[in-house]
Amino acid sequence: MGSSNSINEAAELEAGAADGVEAALAESDRASPPFSIGLLLEAAQKERESLEAIEQSLDTLRLSLDQRRKAIDQQEEILRDLSDSLIQERTQKHATRG
Numbered sequence: 896m897g898s899s900n901s902i903n904e905a906a907e908l909e910a911g912a913a914d915g916v917e918a919a920l921a922e923s924d925r926a927s928p929p930f931s932i933g934l935l936l937e938a939a940q941k942e943r944e945s946l947e948a949i950e951q952s953l954d955t956l957r958l959s960l961d962q963r964r965k966a967i968d969q970q971e972e973i974l975r976d977l978s979d980s981l982i983q984e985r986t987q988k989h990a991t992r993g
Contacts, residue, residue, distance in 0.1 A: 902952045906945075 902949065904948060906949075
């Protein structure tokens with residue numbers, strides 16, 4: 896499904912953001928502070944993007960669940976109507992025989 900792909904993409908973005916933070920922290924030991932702060936800011940932005948992707952995936956999943964729930968409700972209503980119709984038909988047949 897499309898939503899599982901976007902969830903996987905979001906997870907990859909999240910992992911990339913975590914790697915970016917680790918790289919920035921490692922670089923901070925060797926580089927000047929402004930450079931490592933830049934890397935941390937970049938990693939934070941990537942993490943924000945991954946969270947937004949996850950949120951979009953959740954919205955899509957919620958919409959899909961709502962649509963599926965409505966379809967199930969319709970199926971149940973149709974089956975109940977069919978059941979009532981069959982019961983009435985049997986009742987009428989028994990009434991005309993008697």
